[in-house]
Structure formats: C-alpha cells, structure tokens
Amino acid sequence: xxxxxxxxxxxxxxxxxVSEASGVSEMTVSRVxxxxxxxxxxxxxxxxxxxxxxxxxPNKIAGALASNRVNLVGVIIPSLxxxxxxxxxMGISKVLEGTQLQPVVGVTYYxxxxxxxxxxxxxxxxxxxxxxAGLEHTDAARKMMANAGVPVVEIMDVDGDAIDACVGISHVxxxxxxxxxxxxxxxxKIGLLGTKMPLDHRARKRFxxxxxxxxxxxxxxxxxxxxxxxxxxxKGREMTQAILERSKDLDFLxxxxxxxxxxxxxxxxxxxxxxxxxxxxxxxxxxxxxxGLPKRLATMDSCRAExxxxxxxxxxxxxxxxxxxxxxxxxxxxxxxxxxxVR
Amino acid sequence: xxxxxxxxxxxxxxxxxVSEASGVSEMTVSRVxxxxxxxxxxxxxxxxxxxxxxxxxPNKIAGALASNRVNLVGVIIPSLxxxxxxxxxMGISKVLEGTQLQPVVGVTYYxxxxxxxxxxxxxxxxxxxxxxAGLEHTDAARKMMANAGVPVVEIMDVDGDAIDACVGISHVxxxxxxxxxxxxxxxxKIGLLGTKMPLDHRARKRFxxxxxxxxxxxxxxxxxxxxxxxxxxxKGREMTQAILERSKDLDFLxxxxxxxxxxxxxxxxxxxxxxxxxxxxxxxxxxxxxxGLPKRLATMDSCRAExxxxxxxxxxxxxxxxxxxxxxxxxxxxxxxxxxxVR
DNA sequence: ATGAAAGCGCTAACAG
DNA sequence: CTGTTAGCGCTTTCAT
Numbered sequence: 130x131x132x133x134x135x136x137x138x139x140x141x142x143x144x145x146x147v148s149e150a151s152g153v154s155e156m157t158v159s160r161v162x163x164x165x166x167x168x169x170x171x172x173x174x175x176x177x178x179x180x181x182x183x184x185x186x187p188n189k190i191a192g193a194l195a196s197n198r199v200n201l202v203g204v205i206i207p208s209l210x211x212x213x214x215x216x217x218x219m220g221i222s223k224v225l226e227g228t229q230l231q232p233v234v235g236v237t238y239y240x241x242x243x244x245x246x247x248x249x250x251x252x253x254x255x256x257x258x259x260x261x262a263g264l265e266h267t268d269a270a271r272k273m274m275a276n277a278g279v280p281v282v283e284i285m286d287v288d289g290d291a292i293d294a295c296v297g298i299s300h301v302x303x304x305x306x307x308x309x310x311x312x313x314x315x316x317x318k319i320g321l322l323g324t325k326m327p328l329d330h331r332a333r334k335r336f337x338x339x340x341x342x343x344x345x346x347x348x349x350x351x352x353x354x355x356x357x358x359x360x361x362x363x364k365g366r367e368m369t370q371a372i373l374e375r376s377k378d379l380d381f382l383x384x385x386x387x388x389x390x391x392x393x394x395x396x397x398x399x400x401x402x403x404x405x406x407x408x409x410x411x412x413x414x415x416x417x418x419x420x421g422l423p424k425r426l427a428t429m430d431s432c433r434a435e436x437x438x439x440x441x442x443x444x445x446x447x448x449x450x451x452x453x454x455x456x457x458x459x460x461x462x463x464x465x466x467x468x469x470x471v472r
Numbered sequence: 473x474x475x476x477x478x479x480x481x482x483x484x485x486x487x488x489x490v491s492e493a494s495g496v497s498e499m500t501v502s503r504v505x506x507x508x509x510x511x512x513x514x515x516x517x518x519x520x521x522x523x524x525x526x527x528x529x530p531n532k533i534a535g536a537l538a539s540n541r542v543n544l545v546g547v548i549i550p551s552l553x554x555x556x557x558x559x560x561x562m563g564i565s566k567v568l569e570g571t572q573l574q575p576v577v578g579v580t581y582y583x584x585x586x587x588x589x590x591x592x593x594x595x596x597x598x599x600x601x602x603x604x605a606g607l608e609h610t611d612a613a614r615k616m617m618a619n620a621g622v623p624v625v626e627i628m629d630v631d632g633d634a635i636d637a638c639v640g641i642s643h644v645x646x647x648x649x650x651x652x653x654x655x656x657x658x659x660x661k662i663g664l665l666g667t668k669m670p671l672d673h674r675a676r677k678r679f680x681x682x683x684x685x686x687x688x689x690x691x692x693x694x695x696x697x698x699x700x701x702x703x704x705x706x707k708g709r710e711m712t713q714a715i716l717e718r719s720k721d722l723d724f725l726x727x728x729x730x731x732x733x734x735x736x737x738x739x740x741x742x743x744x745x746x747x748x749x750x751x752x753x754x755x756x757x758x759x760x761x762x763x764g765l766p767k768r769l770a771t772m773d774s775c776r777a778e779x780x781x782x783x784x785x786x787x788x789x790x791x792x793x794x795x796x797x798x799x800x801x802x803x804x805x806x807x808x809x810x811x812x813x814v815r
Numbered sequence: 816a817t818g819a820a821a822g823c824g825c826t827a828a829c830a831g
Numbered sequence: 832c833t834g835t836t837a838g839c840g841c842t843t844t845c846a847t
Contacts, residue, residue, distance in 0.1 A: 132843095133540050133823080133843080143825085144824070154833065156825095156833075156834060156835080157834075159826065163826090165826095166832085167832055168833085184616065184619055186620075187596050187824090188537075188823090189825095190542065190597065191823070191824030192826070193825090194534050194537050194823090194841085195824075195839055196475070196827075197826095209559075209562055215558055216552075216553075219552055219553065222579060231578075233576050233577070234576070235574075253529050253531065255533055273529065360763040361760075362763065363763040363764035364764075365764065366764050392764045395764065417702075417706075418703065418705050419703075420706040421703050421704070421705025421709050475827085476827075484840090486840060486841085487840070496817085497817065498818090499817070499818060499819080499843095500818075502842065503816095506842090509817095510816055510817095511817085515816080515817085530841085532841095533840080534841040534842085535840080535841050535842070536823095537823050537839090537842090538841040541842095
C-alpha cells in the first residue's frame with residue numbers, strides 16, 4: 130500500500146468505479162455487495178458482474194469507519210509454542226465460522242508489558258470483542274479493556290476477578306484435585322517438575338493448589354525441578370532423570386504439563402522403572418499426544434477447545450441483543466483422568 | 473461496538489476530546505501521538521497527559537483510511553492443528569517485532585474455496601503485505617493477489633510458479649533425497665504412511681519425489697497406509713501395526729510427518745522390532761519433539777521458522793524502498809538427518 | 816512549531 | 832426499489 134503522494138501510487142478500485150461500470154448508484158452497489166436491503170434481481174446482477182469484471186475488493190477500512198462496525202474479534206494469548214493456545218483458537222474459529230466475525234490473534238509471550246501493548250493495538254482497531262487469556266493484566270490494560278465498550282472475555286482461568294466475562298477452569302482446584310487423587314492412591318514422596326515461568330500464573334496456581342493439599346495432609350514436597358527453553362519432551366526426560374537420581378525415594382512426579390510428563394514417562398519406561406508402582410506420574414492439559422504414548426499419562430483436561438467455543442459464544446451473544454445472553458462467568462470442571470500412570 | 477443509532481451508543485473518545493482537554497489543535501495532538509513532525513516539548517507533554525488522563529485509544533480505522541496505510545500483514549495458513557504453522561508464525565512475529573507491522577492470521581483448513589474467501593477478506597483490509605502458505609490457489613485467488621498492489625509471499629513450497637515472491641523448500645526434492653538416502657543404506661521393501669489429504673500438496677509432492685526415485689531404481693512401493701483424523705501419534709502407532717502385520721517383509725517406513733513417525737517408532741520399540749536394522753524409519757519436518765524420543769527419528773527439517781523469517785523480511789524490504797531488496801525467490805535446502813532410525 | 820481545510824471510501828438516514 | 836446527502840475520525844497538505 131503506497132501512500133497517496135507516492136510517484137507510483139495507483140488509486141484503488143472504489144465503489145464509484147463499480148457504480149460507473151454498472152450504471153447503478155454507489156449506494157445501491159453498496160447494498161448489493163453487502164446483501165443488505167431490497168435490490169431488484171436485475172440490478173443485483175449488473176452490479177455483481179461489474180464488480181467481478183473489475184476485480185473489485187471492498188475497502189473494509191472505509192466501511193468500518195462509516196458504519197462503526199468492525200467484524201473482528203481480538204484474541205490475545207501468551208504463546209504459540211505449544212499446542213494449548215492453537216487449540217483454543219480452533220474452538221473460537223469453529224464458533225465464529227459462519228458468522229460475520231473473524232478472529233485476530235495477538236501474542237504476548239507471557240510478558241505483561243507486551244500484553245498491554247497488544248491490547249492497546251487491538252483496541253485501536255475497534256474490534257467487536259476481545260478474548261484474552263488469563264486474569265492477570267497491568268492496571269492500564271485492565272482499564273483499557275473495561276472502558277473499551279466491547280465485550281471482553283478472559284479465558285483459561287477463573288481464579289480471580291474478571292473485568293467483564295470469563296470462561297475457564299480453576300487451576301487452584303485442578304492442582305488440589307490432582308493432589309487429592311494422588312494421596313488417595315497412597316503416594317507420599319512427591320516431586321514437582323515444571324517450567325521456570327513466574328508469569329505463567331495458571332501453572333503457578335496449580336502448584337499452589339497442589340501443595341496446599343499436601344500441607345493439609347501434613348506432607349510437603351519432597352523435591353522440585355524447573356527448566357526453561359528447549360524441547361519439552363527432551364527436557365521432561367532430563368529433568369526426570371535428574372530429580373530421580375537426586376531424590377531416590379520419590380514415589381510420584383507431578384508435571385506442570387503433559388509434554389514434559391510424556392518425556393518423563395518415556396524416560397522411566399526406558400530406565401525400567403515400574404510406572405505406576407515404583408513411581409506414579411501425572412501431567413496437565415489432556416493433550417491428544419497422550420493417546421499415542423506407551424502408557425496413557427494421568428492428566429486433567431484443560432478443555433481448551435471448549436473454552437474457546439464458550440468464549441466466542443459469549444462474544445456473539447453480547448453482540449446480538451435479541452439472543453438471550455449466556456452466563457458471563459463460566460467455570461468448567463475438568464476431571465482427573467488417571468490413565469495408566471497412577472495406581 | 474454499537475451502531476451509532478443504538479439507544480445506548482456511547483460516542484468514542486476522539487482526537488477532538490484530547491484536543492479540547494489539552495488546549496492544543498487536533499492536528500498537533502495527532503502529531504504528538506504519532507511521534508511525527510516537530511512539536512515543542514511543552515505541548516508534547518500537555519497532549520500526552522491529556523491522552524493518558526482520558527484513556528484515549530486512537531482509532532486506527534480512521535487513521536488507516538486517511539493515510540492509506542495499514543500496518544498489518546496477512547498470514548494465511550491451512551491449519552493450526554499441528555506445530556508446523558505456529559512455528560512459521562513465530563518466525564514471522566520475530567522479524568515483525570519492533571517494526572510497525574503486525575501479523576494477522578487466517579486459517580483455510582486446506583480448502584481452496586475457504587482460502588479464496590480468507591484472501592478476499594484479508595485484502596479487503598488493505599494490508600501492507602500477504603504471506604500465504606503454498607503455491608496452489610484458485611484462479612480467482614491468484615488474480616486477487618496479483619492485483620492487490622501489495623507484496624505477496626508464498627511460503628513453504630517452491631515447486632511451482634509464484635505470483636510475486638516465494639520462500640520455501642522443494643518438497644519434491646525432499647522426497648527424492650530421503651528416498652536416495654534410504655536406498656543408499658540398503659533398504660528395499662518400502663512402505664509409505666501418510667494422511668488422507670489430497671489437498672496437502674506438499675505432502676503429495678514429497679511422496680511423488682520419493683516414489684520417482686524408487687522407480688528410477690527399478691523399485692516400487694511395497695505398501696501404503698493413510699489415515700485421517702485423531703491423534704497423530706496414536707494413528708502412527710495404529711497404522712504402523714496395521715501395515716507391518718499386512719506386509720511382513722517391509723524393511724522401511726516413510727511417514728508424511730514426524731508425529732505419525734514418532735507413533736510408529738514407539739510402536740516398533742514396544743513390539744521389540746529392531747530399529748533401524750529390521751525396520752528403518754523416517755519422517756518429515758524436524759519437529760522439536762523428536763529430541764525427546766527414545767531414538768531420534770530420521771527426518772528432514774522443513775525450516776519453518778526460517779521460512780517465516782525470510783518471508784517477513786521480504787515484505788519489510790519491499791515496503792521500505794530505501795532498503796536493497798533481498799531475492800524474491802528463496803529456496804532453502806534442508807538436509808536429511810539420519811538420527812537413529814536408519815542404519 | 817502550529818493550525819485550518821479538505822477529503823480518504825464507505826454507509827446511515829432519509830427522500831423519493 | 833433506488834438515489835442523495837452528510838459525515839465517520841483521522842491525516843495530508845498547505846498556510847501561517
């Protein structure tokens with residue numbers, strides 16, 4: 130897109146061009162192209178032909194400015210580097226498919242300042258709604274979203290205060306339930322393995338819920354291991370080896386996600402460790418990958434696609450005032466799936 | 473975003489509001505907010521304070537219309553359901569980070585008509601550039617892109633004619649090289665395992681290149697197996713079991729991607745099959761996952777992040793006329809990585 | 816260094 | 832069913 134003062138600026142095709150080519154007024158051309166209002170079949174055809182002939186592509190920028198309507202939904206997520214968020218996206222896409230709305234993604238890399246920036250950027254396009262991962266934001270970001278005048282759905286997490294609407298699971302509870310299941314099954318010397326990400330609030334909350342239950346049972350974590358960077362599967366393998374060599378009496382490993390859990394599982398199987406009798410293990414997320422492992426890793430489904438779908442539905446409903454509005458605070462309750470790695 | 477005629481329409485904050493609050497003309501406010509043109513430090517501050525005070529968020533729609541500039545790059549990819557495309561995205565993001573440009577994603581689900589639709593939708597926002605996966609498009613889509621007047625980079629594949637620019641690998645050659653390596657290592661009874669996706673042109677091209685080399689060597693495929701849907705890892709496992717039970721004399725399995733290859737590898741290891749001596753195996757993509765498997769699967773890196781980076785650089789360069797333009801046709805040559813699953 | 820005027824391409828609202 | 836008018840919020844251009 131060249132600036133209009135550039136020497137080689139080629140003016141774009143406008144409604145006016147279609148109007149002239151078809152001998153129909155701009156306004157009627159506009160109506161035809163948007164399928165709005167009554168237009169006779171004859172004019173309709175003339176316009177459509179002219180538009181196709183010319184290769185006219187409407188200018189949504191101008192349309193949006195004039196109509197004060199932007200059919201975009203901003204989706205703001207921390208990362209693309211694991212399957213979690215793409216799956217949320219798919220849930221959103223599926224619901225938005227067939228409506229006028231289109232998702233637009235922004236990535237924050239788990240950085241609050243970057244998130245604030247992305248939110249600002251998004252809002253400056255005046256989208257019809259916003260879906261944001263997590264409940265933790267800078268004050269400025271919260272203020273912007275609260276004042277944006279569009280529906281805002283915070284997703285993935287419900288442990289905290291939502292600005293407008295939220296859909297997710299309680300990670301504290303997820304951690305608590307996993308711990309409860311583990312204790313119930315008799316495991317006592319428990320190690321924690323996770324990513325070194327203080328800003329991954331959801332992983333933090335799971336671990337908090339998890340350790341709280343241990344404490345209530347008079348236990349404490351036997352050991353911990355954190356990593357950053359690299360292939361999650363490989364890291365899970367390495368970390369597991371490290372922690373088991375260091376703490377020989379561990380009988381359970383709780384991983385912050387399934388991918389590193391899978392690495393740990395592969396390591397144990399190769400090392401001849403009896404899973405789940407010598408060592409039990411559990412991850413989190415319920416990724417598809419789990420189905421293909423030699424043993425199904427115990428996990429808890431984080432319901433990513435469902436969260437995406439529900440969030441999109443909330444946006445849709447709050448735009449369509451005739452629809453009866455769905456609840457604006459949705460907690461999904463995942464269940465512990467023991468798989469083959471707990472006894 | 474409510475329509476302006478709605479009963480509960482709240483007018484948005486405009487430059488005018490900031491102008492009035494700061495006692496500075498709209499024009500100067502605009503200059504401050506865009507860091508353009510000379511503005512005295514004093515006015516600058518007044519404006520910035522007023523804007524922050526009010527919580528003003530500029531309207532990019534209006535800005536874009538007036539300036540004929542949209543700092544968006546459309547990225548059109550077939551799928552989010554495996555790690556391949558998110559990784560391309562990360563390459564793109566990394567390069568665009570720090571520039572004015574922002575990527576916007578559209579997903580086509582490997583459907584040509586859907587792709588045409590997404591391209592049309594994208595172009596109607598008048599983005600500064602387009603990055604599209606693949607070289608195969610509907611005629612209408614090609615025409616739109618050719619006439620869009622913005623840089624268009626087709627990525628992932630170079631086996632075909634590019635509209636404007638392209639960055640990718642030759643999948644035909646990738647298939648050929650893999651076949652060559654396999655034959656060189658003495659494998660002869662070769663089975664093919666892949667996804668049932670006639671519209672995944674790149675997988676098709678790899679298989680075509682692969683079988684061409686076999687034919688040139690007087691060989692033909694011993695067996696084939698295709699799947700659709702489900703967990704790739706689990707499917708890889710199932711397909712491998714199926715093909716091996718059916719064709720007991722196979723000595724090599726070529727998978728259309730690493731994920732199903734990994735499933736196959738896990739199956740073989742569990743089944744006590746000697747890899748690579750009884751059976752050799754190879755996949756495609758070079759996903760990180762491979763590092764964490766019991767044996768590293770032979771593969772060929774599809775250079776996703778690099779492709780994303782190069783594509784973004786081409787867009788950037790063609791927008792900045794002072795920059796010397798990089799080549800507009802870039803073929804990256806991946807190398808066969810034998811890992812531990814070929815002898 | 817700052818301001819005023821004009822208009823980007825389209826659609827809402829109203830008139831016929 | 833079709834057309835006319837006005838203007839969305841901003842930036843360009845030109846004047847001061």
